[in-house]
Amino acid sequence: MSAKLSLGARLYTGETSVDFVGRRRTWYIMSGIILLIAIAAVGIRGLNLGVEFTGGAVFTVPQSSCSVEDARTATQSVIGGEPIVTQTGQDIIRIQTEPLSQEQNLAVTSALGEACGINSTDVTVQSVGPTWGAEITGKALQALVVFLILVVVFLSIYFEWRMALAALVALFHDVIITVGIYALTGLEVTPATVIGVLTILGYSLYDTVVVFDKVKENTRGITGQSVQTYSEAANLAVNQTVVRSINTSVVALLPVVAIIIVGAGLLGAGTLLDLAVALFIGMAAGTYSSIFIATPFLAQLKEHQPEIKAVSARVAARRSSAAKRGGGTEGDETTAVKAGVASTTALAPGERQQPKRRPRSKRGRG
Amino acid sequence: MPPKQSSRTGVRSYVGRQLIALVAIVIALGVWAFFPGQNTSPRLGLDLRGGTQVILKPQPVQEGQAITDQQLQQTVEIIRARVDGIGVAEAEVTVQGSGDGAAIVVAVPDVSQERLVELVGRTALLDFRPVWSIDLPTPTVDDTAAADTNDGATSARIVQADDNTPEYQAELAALNCLDPINQGGGTPDDPDLWLGTCAQDGAAKYSLQPAFIRGTNVTDASAGIAQGGVGGWVVSLTFDSEGAAALSQASQELYALPDCAPGGASPCNAFAIVLDGVVVSSPRFNEPILGGQAQIEGNFTAQEAQDLANILSYGALPVTLSVEEVTTISPTLGSDQLRAGLIAGVLGLILVIVYLLLYYRALGLAAALSLGVAGVMLYFLIIALGNAIGFTLTLAGVAGIIVAIGITADTFIIYFERIRDEIREGASLRQATDAGWVRARRTLLAADFVTLLGAIVLYVLSVGSVRGFAFALGLTTIVDVVVAFLFTHPAVVLFGRTKWMQKGSWLTGLDPRRLGGAAAPPPEEPKDKSVPVGASAGNDEGEES
Numbered sequence: 001m002s003a004k005l006s007l008g009a010r011l012y013t014g015e016t017s018v019d020f021v022g023r024r025r026t027w028y029i030m031s032g033i034i035l036l037i038a039i040a041a042v043g044i045r046g047l048n049l050g051v052e053f054t055g056g057a058v059f060t061v062p063q064s065s066c067s068v069e070d071a072r073t074a075t076q077s078v079i080g081g082e083p084i085v086t087q088t089g090q091d092i093i094r095i096q097t098e099p100l101s102q103e104q105n106l107a108v109t110s111a112l113g114e115a116c117g118i119n120s121t122d123v124t125v126q127s128v129g130p131t132w133g134a135e136i137t138g139k140a141l142q143a144l145v146v147f148l149i150l151v152v153v154f155l156s157i158y159f160e161w162r163m164a165l166a167a168l169v170a171l172f173h174d175v176i177i178t179v180g181i182y183a184l185t186g187l188e189v190t191p192a193t194v195i196g197v198l199t200i201l202g203y204s205l206y207d208t209v210v211v212f213d214k215v216k217e218n219t220r221g222i223t224g225q226s227v228q229t230y231s232e233a234a235n236l237a238v239n240q241t242v243v244r245s246i247n248t249s250v251v252a253l254l255p256v257v258a259i260i261i262v263g264a265g266l267l268g269a270g271t272l273l274d275l276a277v278a279l280f281i282g283m284a285a286g287t288y289s290s291i292f293i294a295t296p297f298l299a300q301l302k303e304h305q306p307e308i309k310a311v312s313a314r315v316a317a318r319r320s321s322a323a324k325r326g327g328g329t330e331g332d333e334t335t336a337v338k339a340g341v342a343s344t345t346a347l348a349p350g351e352r353q354q355p356k357r358r359p360r361s362k363r364g365r366g
Numbered sequence: 367m368p369p370k371q372s373s374r375t376g377v378r379s380y381v382g383r384q385l386i387a388l389v390a391i392v393i394a395l396g397v398w399a400f401f402p403g404q405n406t407s408p409r410l411g412l413d414l415r416g417g418t419q420v421i422l423k424p425q426p427v428q429e430g431q432a433i434t435d436q437q438l439q440q441t442v443e444i445i446r447a448r449v450d451g452i453g454v455a456e457a458e459v460t461v462q463g464s465g466d467g468a469a470i471v472v473a474v475p476d477v478s479q480e481r482l483v484e485l486v487g488r489t490a491l492l493d494f495r496p497v498w499s500i501d502l503p504t505p506t507v508d509d510t511a512a513a514d515t516n517d518g519a520t521s522a523r524i525v526q527a528d529d530n531t532p533e534y535q536a537e538l539a540a541l542n543c544l545d546p547i548n549q550g551g552g553t554p555d556d557p558d559l560w561l562g563t564c565a566q567d568g569a570a571k572y573s574l575q576p577a578f579i580r581g582t583n584v585t586d587a588s589a590g591i592a593q594g595g596v597g598g599w600v601v602s603l604t605f606d607s608e609g610a611a612a613l614s615q616a617s618q619e620l621y622a623l624p625d626c627a628p629g630g631a632s633p634c635n636a637f638a639i640v641l642d643g644v645v646v647s648s649p650r651f652n653e654p655i656l657g658g659q660a661q662i663e664g665n666f667t668a669q670e671a672q673d674l675a676n677i678l679s680y681g682a683l684p685v686t687l688s689v690e691e692v693t694t695i696s697p698t699l700g701s702d703q704l705r706a707g708l709i710a711g712v713l714g715l716i717l718v719i720v721y722l723l724l725y726y727r728a729l730g731l732a733a734a735l736s737l738g739v740a741g742v743m744l745y746f747l748i749i750a751l752g753n754a755i756g757f758t759l760t761l762a763g764v765a766g767i768i769v770a771i772g773i774t775a776d777t778f779i780i781y782f783e784r785i786r787d788e789i790r791e792g793a794s795l796r797q798a799t800d801a802g803w804v805r806a807r808r809t810l811l812a813a814d815f816v817t818l819l820g821a822i823v824l825y826v827l828s829v830g831s832v833r834g835f836a837f838a839l840g841l842t843t844i845v846d847v848v849v850a851f852l853f854t855h856p857a858v859v860l861f862g863r864t865k866w867m868q869k870g871s872w873l874t875g876l877d878p879r880r881l882g883g884a885a886a887p888p889p890e891e892p893k894d895k896s897v898p899v900g901a902s903a904g905n906d907e908g909e910e911s
Contacts, residue, residue, distance in 0.1 A: 012790050052691075062699055105692070106480055122696040125479065132421070132690035136828075139467070143827035150819055158812055195762060195835045199769060202820035202839075206773070206813045210780060213809040244783040251721060251779060252772035255714030259768055262710035272706060275765045275835075 011239045018242070021235035024296035031173060031293055038180020045183045050190040051096055052128050053137060057105060059095040059112055060124040066116035071095055074115035078107045100127060140194045144201070151205060159212055162301040167208040170294035174204045174285040181281050188274070196278025203252065203279075204286035207245065208294045214241045215295060223307045226314035231299040238295050249287035256280050381856040388852035392739070395746035401753070408745070409752030411760030411834065412458075414704040416697030417475035418482050424468055424685040427491070427554050437684040438468055444680050445486045449474060451676040452485065458758060459486075462833060470687065473758075479694050485673060487689050489642050491554040491682045492581030494613070494660075495561060495574035496620060497636040497648055498530065503543030503564065503571050522548045524555055524643045525562030530573070538562035543571045551644035554686055565645045567665075572645050574638050578616045583609025587678035589671035592663060599671035601662040601678065610658025641674075707764035714768050715741075718775050726782050732861055733778040736854040740774055743845050757837065766838030773817065774846040778854055780813075781806040785858070799862040803855050810850060818843045 010016035020027075051058050061071060068085050071093045075083045084096040093116075100108065105127050113120030148168070155164035178197055182189055214237040222230055256279045263273035302308045400406050412419045424433055424441060438461045449457040449472065458473040472486050525541060527534035542548060543564035555561045557577035564571055586604040605613060616637065623635040638648040639662050647663050666674065695703075715737065722730035744767065751757035784806040788798035821840030825833055 012787065060699065062696065062702075102480060102483055102689070102692075109479075121478075122698055124693075124695050124699050126693040127691065129688070129690040132423070135423075135467075135690075139463070139828050140832070143823050146827060147820055147823040150823065151816060154816065154819065191832060192762065192765075195765075195832050198820065198824055198832070199766075199835075199839070202817045203773070205816045205820075206776070209813045209816055210809055213812060217805070240787070241783075244779060247725060247779045247783070248776040251718050251775040252769075254717040254721060255710075255768045255771045258714035258717055259710045259765065262706050262713060272703075272710065272761065272765055275762070279769060 007243070011242055017235070017239050019235060020238045020242075020291055021231045021296045021299045024300065027292040027296060031289075035173065035176055035180075038176050038183070041180045041183035045186070047179070047183055047189050048186050050188045050193075051126065052132075052191050053134070053189065055099045055128050055132065057097045057100045057108070057125065057127040059097075059108060060126075061093040061095070061112055061116050061118065062122060062124070065118075066093070068093060070115050071112060074111040075108055078111045079104055099129065136191060136194075140198070143198065147198075147201065155205075155209075159216060162305075163212050163216075163298055166294045166298035166301060167205055167212065169297055170208050170286075170289040171201055171204045173289045173293055174200055174282050177285045178278055178282040182278070187277060190274045192272075192274035193278045196275045197282065199279060200282030200286060203283055204289065207248070207286050207290040210248070211238060211241050211245065211290050211295055212298070214238075215298065223311055226311065226318050229312040229315045230302045230308045231312075232315075234295055234299045234302075238291055242291060245287055245291055249283065252283055253280060256283065381859050384852045384856045388739070388848075388856075391848065391852070392743060392746070395743055395750060399746040399749035399753075404753045406749065408748045409756070409758045410700075410704065411758040411763070412473040412475070412693070412700070413695050413761045414700050414707070414759065414764070415475060416695050416700035417473060418477055418479050418692070418694045419471065419473040420482055420486060420689060421691040422470045422472065422487060422687040423690045424470060424687055427489070427684070427686055428556060433465055433468065433685055435464055438464070438470070441470060441683050441685055441687075444683055445470065445472060447680040448485055448677055449477075449482075451680065452477075452481075452673065458756065460756075463827075469690070479692055481669075481673070483689055483692065485677070487552075487687050488677055489552075489554050489683045489686050490581065490677045490680075491642055492584065492678060493555070493557045493577035493640050494579035494616070495557075495577045495638050495640055496616065497638050498560075498573040498575050500636070500648070501538075501571045501573070503568050505540050505542045522551050522553045522564070522643055524553050526556060526559040528559050530560055534560060534562065535573075538571070538573055541571060543568050549644065551642040552686075553643040554682075555640060555643045561640065561643075563640070563643055563645060565648070570645075572638055572648065574640065574645075577640075578612045578637075579605065579609050581678070581682045583612070584678055584681070585609075587675040589666075589668070589675040592661065599666040599668050601666070601671050601675045603660045603662065603678065605658045605660070607658070613658060613660065703761050704764075707761060707768070711764065711768045711771070714771050718771055722775060722778070726779075728861065729778075729782050729785075729858065732854060732857045733775060733782070735857060736778060736849050737771065737774060739853050740842075740845050740849040743849065744842060747841060747845070751841075758834070759838075760834040762832070762835040763838035766835040767842055770839060770842035770846070774842065774849070777810045777814070777846055777850050780810050781850070781854060781858070784809075795862045796859075799855075799859045803859075807851075811847070814843050814847050 007016065011018075059075070066074075068087055072083060072085045072095070075085070075095050075097065079097060079100065081098060086094050086096075095108075095112070097108070105125055109123045109125055110120045112123050148171075152161075152164045152168060155167055175197060178200060181187075182193065187193075215234045218233045218237040218240075219230055222228075222233055228236075256276050259272050259276035260280060263276055303312060424438065426433055442459050442461050446457065446459045449459065454474050454477055458471070460471050462469050462471060472482070474482055477485075523541060525534060525537045527537075541562060541564065546568070548564045549566055549568045551566070555563070557580050559576060561574045562572070563574070583605045584603050585606050588602050589599060590602055592598065592600045620635045620637060636648045638645045639660075640646070649663065662674070719730070719734045719737065722733045724730070726733065748757065748759055752759070781802060784802035785798045786802075787805075788802045789795065793801060818840055821836045821843060824836035825840060828836065
């Protein structure tokens with residue numbers, strides 16, 4: 001019986017509570033600065049678009065016995081110009097050129113094979129027409145818009161439009177940060193990166209839906225009482241789900257970390273690594289935003305709703321009268337959450353700060 | 367307590383039914399996957415086994431027309447027939463998107479890039495035209511404007527007009543047949559118009575009258591050595607009755623005309639065989655052809671002749687294709703990528719399972735088993751869908767599945783945390799596993815629905831590797847929901863019935879003392895009447911008896 005309550009339990013009961021909702025200004029400023037840096041990075045440095053978007057040809061020579069210089073000379077002997085030659089992974093040499101004709105492709109392939117002492121069929125070639133990349137980008141954007149519209153419709157039906165809006169704000173937050181980091185680090189943007197970003201959209205929403213579901217549950221019947229405000233109920237929901245949020249994020253990130261380790265160690269740059277890096281940044285941002293941005297923003301939106309405003313007013317009135325009776329000085333709005341826990345003397349610690357709902361299995365038994 | 371007894375057996379048989387349903391589904395998937403006479407391993411994409419992939423963009427043969435789905439389907443069938451025609455197994459020809467935004471993706475192992483592009487990219491629009499005149503290949507007029515427009519063009523320039531007009535003649539005069547691009551073809555001509563174009567070898571420039579035979583009149587094409595033993599390989603064509611009649615009539619008319627030579631007198635007695643806008647050969651009629659057969663001579667090698675015969679016998683494509691992306695992956699890199707994908711997958715799985723076991727202990731074991739069941743179902747599905755609809759597993763798909771390990775595990779975490787919440791509120795373990803499920807179910811259905819929505823939108827609207835990823839993600843999401851409903855929940859419920867779990871050891875991960883549940887230090891104030899302290903504390907033993 002002497003076992004100490006775990007942190008999760010204390011967060012659940014409200015015994016330990018982090019004021020996620022009340023300190024929204026802090027989170028907003030933090031995120032605002034990060035977003036500004038991200039947007040500035042995209043504006044100033046721009047994105048390092050891969051050959052799939054710009055058009056061009058990429059030759060990859062595996063496990064070769066030739067140096068970067070050999071490869072460069074071999075390529076230049078065929079097409080001239082200034083090919084970009086880099087070494088990735090262990091012995092992999094990557095040569096990027098302007099868009100080439102079919103004949104030039106073949107000539108470069110065989111020149112590389114000869115220079116590096118390998119069979120020319122072992123040279124991997126990717127050649128992309130100059131307009132194709134624009135088309136891929138266009139399609140991805142189209143997919144994005146359709147997806148966002150559908151998600152807003154779904155969330156508006158399942159929750160309400162305010163939650164849909166808050167989820168969307170969190171989502172843009174995550175995507176802008178991810179894109180900004182790509183601009184800052186100069187990592188190459190490939191179709192795999194786009195896939196990563198699109199997955200982040202899904203994951204960011206997944207995370208937000210889980211938190212909002214708890215908020216919805218905690219605020220059911222909120223207008224019929226005067227014990228706690230919407231913000232307090234929402235804050236309790238975030239606290240109650242914070243362990244879950246951390247666990248789901250850690251578990252979602254572990255396989256991504258595995259991809260990064262294996263991708264960087266075994267393959268060098270490639271689809272796997274491109275994808276995993278985007279996912280890692282985006283998922284981490286997604287967890288942060290579902291807790292620190294989505295819910296506070298939702299609470300802010302809700303507090304403008306007339307019914308919710310009325311609840312907050314009633315709660316404040318009740319608290320000030322309780323404070324008068326108790327002679328205390330509680331009731332300050334900025335410490336609303338702590339006050340919420342301290343002044344609800346009618347409830348035992350460990351009880352839910354919301355209307356009672358018995359577990360389904362116990363219903364109809366008493 | 368008779369009513370409780372009945373409700374308990376009710377729940378138990380319900381849980382049992384779910385497990386039976388799961389076993390039935392897994393067995394059905396296994397049979398579907400390993401049905402005799404089919405592949406019993408997943409179909410691997412090009413990037414995992416090596417090969418060449420070409421992405422082609424269709425354009426209407428005549429400008430301004432729209433591309434119909436029927437044309438796309440026909441194109442895919444013709445391309446598939448052509449690729450099969452050269453004896454390549456496991457070629458993948460798919461159309462992605464529709465209308466003007468469509469793309470055709472051809473992936474083939476073991477064919478050189480050059481040959482594949484030639485084979486699939488060729489429209490193969492064939493027509494036979496009477497020659498009006500043959501000129502020297504150099505431009506006779508220095509038309510810089512026309513030359514400029516040709517700069518950077520990837521397909522040949524041809525001149526077309528509905529009559530032998532002065533404009534047509536001027537444009538033709540400016541055409542430079544020494545430019546390799548203009549010798550390469552790729553710009554299909556309208557058979558009803560006059561055509562000014564180059565010879566394939568750039569030796570001459572032709573002015574041709576409207577066609578008297580079209581490719582649609584060809585019923586069969588085959589490659590062979592030219593009769594008489596000179597001239598190397600030729601392609602022999604057989605025409606339908608309409609084509610044969612036209613050929614016989616034209617040959618009689620042309621035979622009567624005088625010979626012609628480059629720069630020489632015209633009209634002349636030659637006809638030109640035009641393939642994709644460029645003259646392949648321009649034989650003279652040595653005699654009227656009455657038999658409905660013709661040969662194309664064009665200094666072909668054996669393979670070129672065979673490929674051309676193969677292409678012609680399947681007919682022309684209803685659209686022109688431009689090559690947008692060519693990727694060749696060497697088999698070594700392919701197997702390296704497959705290995706890396708598998709290692710990353712195993713490593714990711716181990717990390718997730720270790721974390722779940724450390725945090726959720728016994729429940730983590732249920733989660734690990736659930737991941738195993740999901741993995742088996744997914745493996746069966748990938749094989750079965752590979753056989754059924756040609757689903758191929760690409761590197762992007764592998765990445766999608768690895769990412770899905772985490773998202774699948776998230777589902778279990780949502781459920782487990784709900785169980786813990788219920789225990790914190792004073793529920794017994796048995797009640798918690800059921801009540802927690804009811805609440806978690808709603809959340810995970812909503813969250814998985816959003817993921818599925820994303821996967822479907824991506825699949826429908828995107829091209830290439832993005833589609834492979836979206837399909838894998840959608841598939842794993844569905845498997846995730848099925849496993850959560852039919853395995854994880856029943857398994858946890860059954861776990862929760864064991865004496866060991868009921869005792870609430872720290873190993874269970876559901877120790878009420880640590881969670882702050884019913885067995886927590888006595889609250890300072892009496893609990894809510896609906897949850898009597900005595901009842902909930904004594905519940906576990908009480909129900910066991």
